[in-house]
Amino acid sequence: MAVLPILHWPDARLCTPCAAVGPVADLAVLAANMLDTMYAARGRGLAAPQVGVLLRMFVMDVTWKEGAASPLVCLNPLIVAMSAQRITGPEGCLSIPGITTLVDRATEITMGWTGLDGAQHQKVLTGFSAICAQHEIDHLDGLVTFDRLPPAARAAALAEYVA
Ligand code: ZN
DSSP states (O other), X not given: OOOOOOOOTTOGGGGSOOBOOOTTOOOXXXXXXXXXXXXHTTOSEEEGGGGTOOBSEEEEOSSGGGTXXXXXXXXXEEEEEEOSOXXXXXXXXTTSTTOOEEEEEESEEEEEEEOTTSOEEEEEEEHHHHHHHHHHHHHHTTOOGGXXXXXXXXXHHHHHOOO
């Protein structure tokens, strides 16, 4: 397997909505490489456009830093429901190195997705998992954390960021 180069914002591929994964796509190698890349970068989520692949796919592992790996590969993820309750917390992004911004997110989401084997899944995510999944799905829509900030906070974050 391989560690892939991670694109940095404002690469145009990070600002482009991704295409749905087709029913016959074999993405096992890409998924394994994305997980390798995420672990090597010490991240907890990585979306396909961050490695230049404009498909609706992300990998996530919110527990590996605590010593128990739980890799998840999501194809065509969809937020089926989200809580009215929201939380604002600090988020980093492997494509925006060195910058942490305060982003407003739903505290709980119900996410549907297709697994690598084609099986359909649905799960309620809370806590960091819910935040991470919303961040990764934003990438699939061509959005990064900057795009979730109020204008003044966005301007301040952009001024701090040197691509
Ligand atoms: Zn990100």
